[in-house]
Amino acid sequence: MSSGSTPAPARQSLGFAAVVFVFAVVMIGTTLPTPIYPEYQRQFGFSGGTTTVLFAVYAAGVIAALVGVGQLSQIVGRRPMLLAGVVLSLVSAVLFAIGTAESLLFVGRVFSGFSAGxxxxxxxxxxxxxxxxxxKAVAGALATAANIGGLGLGMFLAGLLAQVTPWPTRAPYVVHAILLVIAGVALLVVRETVEKKQDARFRLQRPGVPSEARRVFAAASIGAVAGFAVCGLYSSVAPNFVGTVLGIHSPLVVGVTTASLFAASAVAQIVLGRLGLVPAIATGSIQLFVGMILLAVALPLASLALLLVSSVVSGAGQGLLFSFGLRAIVAAAPDDRRTEATSAYFVVAYLAISVPAILAGVAEGLIGLTATGVGYAAVMGVLCVVAFAGRGRFAGVAD
Incomplete structure (x- = not known):
């Protein structure tokens, strides 16, 4: 029995549910701006390229946190770091809710990225x-669902609140701030699992790829780059596609379009989680390739239906490529170097989610949204072919 009258198993289940909730709530905040970027453009008068820079600033915050504090929870404990993530996310929500200057949005995105990292x-x-x-058997899938699912929920929640309330750029952040306060309280039931050591010293989490995992890492990174670059496209540029190319200015439609990708990613990882590594990489590559074909067709035709289907198919492919790539790297790396290998994988992923999005924002101003989207889809399609061709490198990796 634990303290009080609550049985230990029940208390453990409660703590487990609380951590999943906290994880999801923080990740919700990272995608809240996506459906309302067009509103920010009207409010502040910045170009579509600025939205991609805002997204890149967020990704930079994620990478900085992964490298800077990735190991800190081993020293101070899990709960303090989770609380730090909640607090930073709350600061971001407050800055966006105030939203009286463009500079506040950039600062808010930095805090949001750091909390996500x-x-x-x-x-x-x-x-x-x-x-x-x-x-234990479903814990990994639930962690993924909290992470990727939270991203999708953020887009849907922001689109819905922006649509049904008279405060499109404030209501989503007020609701998120309330959820974060609840998340902070929920941490009270989470048990600390790290035994703090007095002589432990802080060090940066250096990303690195051990020689044993380099072959698998190279193959997995191709799929991760393709999948996360597509996520970056939908998160930073898709709102402009929907408004400019399709002529639809509904925040809810933008939210649903972008959220569909992340929802499909989470579902695919859970439903198809028992596939072998090689079949999963092959399936993910094919799905993402088909998704890019649909995107390249949807934009010239200005078809919302095809864009939605593309989002779902692409999301399922991204989910398989990323999650099984990560699984392969963990299996191939030595036990004492798995953390740095996974950190390197996440750094590659977040670079992929930001750099191509910035390039797309630049191209948008030069050749237009439709041509940019079709070209982007073509490049990602080539990467999918390369990822499919390299599926054999995963053969023999313990699954």
């Missing part, structure tokens, strides 16, 4: 450690 490194481990024995 903390949860990416600490939240996943916390979910696995908090899981009761009966839930």
């Amino acid at each position: 903390i949860l990416t490194s600490t939240g996943t481990v916390a979910v696995l450690e908090q899981a009761p024995k009966a839930r």
Whole structure:
């Protein structure tokens, strides 16, 4: 029995649910701006390229947190780092809710990225450690669902609130701030799983690829780059596609279009989680390739239906490529170097989600949205072919 009258298994289950909730709530905040970027453009008068820079600033914050504080939870504990992520996310929500100057948006995105980086490194481990024995088998899938699913929920929530309330650029952040306060309170039931060591010293989490995993890492990174670059396209440029190319200015439509990708990613990782590595990489490559074909057709035709289908198909492919690529790297790396290998993989992923989006924003001003989208889809399609061709490198990796 634990303290009080609550049985230990029940308390552990409660802590497990709380960590999953905290993880999801923080990740919700990272995608809230996406459906309302067009509103920000009207409010502040900035170009579509500025939205891609805002997205890149967020990604830079994620990478900085992964490298800067990735190992800190081993020293100070999981709960303090989770709380830090919640607080930083709350600061971001407040800055966006105020939203009286363009500079506040950029600062808010930095805080949002840093909070996401903390949860990416600490939240996943916390979910696995908090899981009761009966839930160990699904803990990894639930961590993924909290992460990727939270991204999708953020877009949907922002689009819905921007559509049904008279405060499109404030209501989503007020609701998110309330959820974050609840998340902070929920941490009270989460048990600490790290035994703090007095002589432990802080060090940067250096990304690195051990020689044993380089072959697999190179193959997995191709799929991760393609998948996350597509995520970057939908998160930073798709709102302009929907408004300018399709002529639809509904925040809810933008939210649903972009959220569909992340929802499909989470579902694919859970439903198809028992596939072998080679079949999963092959399936993900094919799905993402088909998604890019649909995108290249949807934009010239200005078809919302095809764009939605593309989002779902692409999301499923991204989910398989990323999650199974990560699984292969973890399996190939030595036990004592898995953390730095996974950190390197996440750094590659977040560079892929930001750099191509910036290039797309630049291209948009030069050749237009439709041509940019079709060209982007073509490049990602080539990467999918390369990822499919390299599926054999995963053969023999323990799954």
